[in-house]
Amino acid sequence: MTRITSVALRRVLDSRGNPTVEADVLTESGGFGRAAAPSGASTGEYEAIELPPTEAIAAARRHAVPRLVDEVHAGNQREVDATLRAADGSENFSEIGANSAVAISMAAAKAGADVLGAPLYQHLGGAFRGDNFPTPLGNVIGGGEHAKEATNIQEFLAAPVGAPSVSEAVFANAKVHARASEILDERDVPAAKGDEGAWAPPVSDADAFEIMGEAVSDVEDELGFEIGFGLDIAASEMFEDGVYHYGDETKTTDEQIDYVAEMVDEYDLVYVEDPLDENDYEGFAELTERVGDRTLICGDDLFVTNVDRLQDGIDVGAANSILIKPNQIGTLTDAFDAVELASRNGMDAVISHRSGETEDATIAHLAVATDAPFIKTGTVQGERTAKLNELIRIADDAV
Ligand SMILES: O=C(O)[C@@H](CO)OP(=O)(O)O
Ligand SMILES: [Mg+2]
Known part of the structure; x- marks a missing residue:
């Protein structure tokens, strides 16, 4: 019934106006699925390879x-994904592109x-999923690789951990985003938006902490x-010549660990992603030991x-949480396996969008399917609300 009868590939626009790969899959009984690859700006050194879309599609x-x-049944996801891996033949999808995959x-x-x-x-x-929903982490203020002349820290994320429902959580994040705009106005700070729809004001990180703290507590x-x-x-983007660059200032690894630990306590931070460079398992482990x-x-x-890489991290206690981005690894099977390995080891999975996105809402389903405690997918802007609204629909049994 789910035997694949055609796979069509095309270039479509992503939210930054760049081309990306969209796929249509048809099955013999008329089943249809359409999905598009997202794309990162602050990409990790060890991510699967994204090829230029034209090349990825041809390959x-x-x-x-x-x-x-x-040959393959769409209903058998492991078989689909194993076939993609075999067709590619490399470790990192460098032949057909992780975007096509x-x-x-x-x-x-x-x-x-x-x-x-x-x-x-x-x-x-499976049948027993659909009752638990992830807490949405919503990007409210940001800079880094996602906006010029804004904060050094890439994302300040609202986290409505006490929301009674996913819908209330989604609307709470939108309110924090709106309140942050008012506070910026009161301070006469003009703010454009970054790639993910977060405010990208020309303020220091210290000011952004303050504004976030105020916006969150008001809401x-x-x-x-x-x-x-x-x-x-997104500390890998700041790390050069062995130190972390904050504009003209630098921090050594020890200073970076102290700084993050202090911010965790001063602002009761519930979440810190990539506090250190992508090669620094030890620094991650030290920080996790201190504030984890x-x-x-x-x-x-x-x-x-x-x-x-996750197993290496588990072996040294490098983190207590993992971000899951299907395009970083290339298939849903790989993404599922990463969530499972994490949860077997007591780590929280955070299903995530990329800074370049489309209307595709697959990650909303992935978060519910894996029972992930968090999803990071923006706050406002169509390509972000596509996922947030899908979560609301899933909770309302309307999908
Ligand atoms: O660093 C990140 O977590 C992401 C998404 O917010 O950004 P990018 O897609 O640019 O890697
Ligand atoms: Mg990140």
Whole structure:
């Protein structure tokens, strides 16, 4: 029933206006799935390879499509993804591109769900999923690689940990985003938006901490449930010549660890992603040892959704949380395996968007399917709200 009868690939626009790969998968009984690859700006050194879309599409048509059509069942996700890996033949999808691979992997999953008449999260996660929802981490203020002339820290993220429902959590983050804009106005700070729709004001990181703290506590008072905040420091982007660069100032690794630990306590941070360079397992372990009992230390560029790198991290206690980005590794199977290895080891998975996105909402289903405690997918802006609104629909049994 779910035998694949065609795979079509095309270039479409992403939210930065760059081309990306979209895949359509059809099955013999008429099942249909469509998905598009996202794209990062602050990419990790160990991510699977994103090829220029035209090349990725040509290579996937030559190597992967003939092995999938008439041969593989869209309902069997492991078989689809193993076929993509075999067709590629490299460790990191450098032949067909992780962008072609992830688009086909996600489109096949949707086609499989379509044939079964089940929501995607249920096809991927099983009958007992759909009652738990992730807390959305919403990017409110940011800079780094996502906006020029703004904060050094890439993302200041609202975290409505006390929200009674996913819908209330989503609206809380939008309120924090709006409140941050008012506070910037009161301070006469003009603010454009960065790639993910966060405010990108020309303020210091210290000011951004203050503004975030105020915005979050105002909205917390208004709504009556706990809202914290967290960071994606994206520290690999700051690390050069053995030190972390904050504009004209630098911090050694020890100073960086002290600084992050101080911020965790001063602002009760609930989440800190990539506080140190992507090669510094030891620094991650030291910080996790110091503050891991009261906050999440999350590896994004550190782990790149890769089970081998995650296992290395588990062996040394490098983090207590992992960011999951399907395009960082190339298939849904790999992403699932990373979530499972993490949760077997008591780590929290955070399913994540990329800074370059499309309307594709697969990650909302992935978060529910894997029972992930968090999802990071922006606060406002169409390509972000596509995922947030899908979460609301899943909770409302409307998918
Ligand atoms: O660093 C990150 O976590 C992401 C998403 O917020 O950014 P990018 O997609 O640019 O890697
Ligand atoms: Mg990150």
